[in-house]
Amino acid sequence: MVKKFKWVYLFLLLFLFQLPVQGEGKLIFDHADLLLEDKYSELSSLAEEISQESEIDIIVIIEENLKGNGIDIEKYTQDAYDQYKFGYEKEYGNTAILTIDLKGREVYLAGFGDYQKYLTNSRLDEIREDITPFLSENKFDLVIEQFIKEVDRHIGMPISPNNIFLKTWFQLIIALIIAATIVGIMLFNMGGKVTVSHQTYVDNSRIKAKRDVFTHKTVTRTKIPKNDNNSGGGGVTSGGHSHTGSRGSF
Amino acid sequence: MLIHHTCPNCGADMNFNSETGMLSCDSCGHNQSVEQLEDIKLTQTFEQDDAREYHCENCGAVVVTDKDTTATSCSFCGGAVILVDRLSGELAPVQVIPFTISKEEAMQAFKKWCRNGRLTPKGFMTANRVKNITGMYVPFWMYDLNNDVEVHAKATKVRTYTSGEYQVTETSHYDVYRKLDIDYAKVPVDASEKLDDQIMDKLEPYNYNDLKPFKTAYLAGYLAEKYNYNDEQLYPRVKNKVKSYIDNYITSTINGYTSVQYHQKNINTKQKHSYYVLLPIWMIYYDLEKQEHNFLMNAQTGKIVGKPPVSMQKVSLWFLGLFSSSFIVLKIIALLLGGALW
Helix, strand or coil: CHHHHHHHHHHHHHHHHHHHHHCCCCCEEECCCCCCHHHHHHHHHHHHHHHHHHCCEEEEEEECCCHHHCCCHHHHHHHHHHHHCCCCCCCCCCEEEEEEECCCCEEEEEEECHHHHCCCHHHHHHHHHHHHHHHHCCCHHHHHHHHHHHHHHHCCCCCCCCCHHHCHHHHHHHHHHHHHHHHHHHHHCCCCCCCCCHHHHEEEEEEEEEEEEEEEEEEEEEECCCCCCCCCCCEECCCCCEEEEEEEEC | CEECCECCCCCCEEEEECCCCEEEECCCCCEECCCCCCCCCCCCCCCCCCCCCEECCCCCCEECCCCCEEEEECCCCCCEEEEHHHHCHHHCCCEECCCCCCHHHHHHHHHHHHHCCCCCCHHHHHCCCEEEEEEEEEEEEEEEEEEEEEEEEEEEEEEEEEECCEEEEEEEEEEEEEEEEEEEEEEEEECCCCCCHHHHHHHCCCCHHHCEECCHHHHCCCEEECCCCCHHHHHHHHHHHHHHHHHHHHHHHCCCCCEEEEEEEEEEEEEEEEEEEEEEEEEEEEEECCEEEEEEEECCCCCEECCCCCCHHHHHHHHHHHHHHHHHHHHHHHHHCCCCCC
16 A cells, blocks of 8 residues: 555656646646647636736646546645645745546645635635536536636635625515514504513512532534535645645536 | 592692692692691491492582592582592502602603604604593502522533534533522502503502502592402412512522523412502593594603504604615625625
């Protein structure tokens, strides 16, 4: 087992060392030659533009076959970050990575740097759910475009842009409940209300005897549910960089 | 038997004055302290339900009374008459809280209250359509109660924390026992069958510092009634009334738990004393769009109770205003959090 992993690792490192030759500032790594020339440059410039705007490197890595070669997609993404020192205007800075394993039908989304606060595990889950339909239909250009736009949408938002509180229909319902409650209370209290209580008429009150006896303790343990679709969440890279993440299959 | 309080100076009728708290003569302005007056003590009690005819001692006209009336005014000469035989023996009130709010003050307070009606029709707020305003002493029973309370409950304290991959919920269970001794003093219950109990409960509280030993003179110029129910008949009502107070107190003695479930609650209420008292109210009849509305005012504190008319237009306006303003506030918060306008 350990031996096999070592092989895999060598193989992986070879893969990775190939990459930097292709140039600094590269954002989309299409190792499966999936995208046509013009689509590739179109998405690259979109990624470039949004990266500048949102101050985060948006990286997309497409691999032919990770799972089949025994490579874990999360580990692969971590190593890519360590290797390439991604980050907006600095090494190991803000980065969003989308890794796609074509044969393995797996996808991993990761957030690095300070902007992890905008790309939390649950928010990456939301983005993953958004792009999964396109993944299933093999529309990878749409996947990449959607990913870039979604990252852009999340950066700078203190809460998820999909949060129910930001939905107009939800705000309408809350406003409705508030108004109905207040008017209801006003109507109810129109004719006067009872203002006497225990305090009004109490002459003397005392506790003659009082016992609080501990009898027993019950303990229940529930496993904290990990998000379904085996999304592993974040972790720490070998290089010691913590990150958020969302993993799923398509 | 009827009594009139007549002015020792000029012989005119005297009425109770809520401002001075004395009997005063409208003709010569003579004031007389009520405390010094000797009440005529009748030993004979009147015959139950006897709608007897009384004759006004001033003018000799027939004073028309309801079977419960104890004080009224002669419909012919307007003189204050007090039906003393209905205030004697078993029917003798022990104490009374005199009027402190005069008719004029009551009117002013009522008009002010109308103007503050946020959901009442416009006409209700401005028009002076008070048809009638009557000052009346309502019969009440006041109870001094002693309550022995024993409570058995099961309570829990819940602590949750995460340990590794687990969410741990630790529930500590407790047997809780309380033995309480609660005394209530002078809990009032109205003893008139004509008045709605719920409305009367809303008129409370009265300030008991003004409780005075009963004198017929306090009734001069007002309506008054005798009780329809005696203290025994009303006892279940007062017991029921203090039950909610007791529950309140019980909860206040059991603190620090996440949940409390009562298994046994034994409330043993004992009556220590009961007093027959008269408490003052102003009854206001109000006409609006051919509908009559009744309001009661606590004639000691000025608290007003009654169902005012509701303007659907105003209700909708309030609703719309609150709805749109809370929506705008929510929207602004959402925008600050980075949400889109739509």
